[in-house]
Amino acid sequence: MSKIETVVDWLLSSNKTVVLTGAGMSTESGVPDFRSASGWWTKTDPQKVATVDALKTDYPLFHEFYSMRIQLLEKCAPHKGHYILADWEKKGFLHHLATQNVDGFHLQAGNKNVDELHGSIYTFRCHSCGRSAAKEAFLAMESCAYCNGRLRPNVVLFGEMLPEKAWMSALSNIQRADVVIVIGTSLEVYPVNQLPMMTKGKKVYINKEIASHATYFDCILEGKAKEVLLEINEQLEKRR
Ligand code: NAD
Ligand code: APR
Secondary structure, eight states: OOHHHHHHHHHHHOSOEEEEEOGGGTGGGTOOOSSSTTSGGGTSOHHHHSBHHHHHHOHHHHHHHHHHHHHHHTTOOOOHHHHHHHHHHHHTSOOEEEESOOSOHHHHHTOOSEEETTEEEEEEEETTTOOEEOHHHHHTTOBOTTTOOBEEEEEOOBTSOOOHHHHHHHHHHHHTOSEEEEESOOOOSTTGGGGGGGOSSEEEEEESSOOGGGGGOSEEEESOHHHHHHHHHHHHHHHO
16 A cells, blocks of 8 residues: 555545645745755744844844745745645544744635644734834834834744644644654654654654654655645545
8 A cells, every 4th residue: 555545545544634834845836845855944043033132132133034024925925735734624534723924825715723833924013022024114124112122023033932822732632642743843842743752643754854862753744835736635635
């Protein structure tokens, strides 16, 4: 039996399937990932733009990095792979989705049960007083209207805690899953990289490059997210 057919079998017999995605889920939409050859961190030192220290010590560089990502995302959209995952939720093949991505593509494609573990790049707040701020105010590099503090996107910066509600939801759903499908993540960053090991169910890894530490997966599909999801979906449609 092929790996695709195995995954389809597991999806058909699963009462609780959870998907966990990373930046590799959005590269076929034109959004770079972080640690691939063309990833953000090959051009920019993450310590200089994706940490609280960066926000405090070099706000113009921090602001430029996130403004550039926001403007890029305005030209990008979810791809067929995102829409397949939304269709699986509608048809009852997918029960929960957790993502490290801040691009909102899973929500745009129609998934409802989504945990954004690293926040969202589409909403903003003052880093000092926490009050919400408008995108236009952030892009214009305005200070907080209440306390004159620095504005930032609601993206989890390195060293910051993940949003508690999203983390607990992803953890409890993955712990109780029959199948966990991990798509497009290097599994390099703590604590999300701990999640796949916490399930009692079958673990599937769909990734362009298979990291050496990925040995604990029950099924590994080396390939591009959209292409592999199209293959699985084609088989699923025939068998459902
Ligand atoms: P870490 O020391 O666990 O590094 C893990 C991996 O991320 C390593 O491969 C490292 O090369 C890389 N890395 C380290 N600092 C980075 C940075 N500033 N930007 C991008 N990559 C970086 O890093 P950490 O600080 O312990 O990360 C885990 C903490 O950061 C957790 O508290 C988590 O909540 C938070 N976090 C933030 C983001 C984000 O969106 N920037 C993503 C994941 C985790
Ligand atoms: N299909 C499948 N896999 C892909 C594709 C694709 N089209 N494109 C890239 N990949 C793979 C890459 O080979 C890589 O292993 O996706 C993985 C992306 O890994 P990272 O770039 O490390 O992104 P991610 O795992 O999401 O990073 C976690 O680190 O800096 C933080 O905030 C950032 O949330 C991010 C976190």
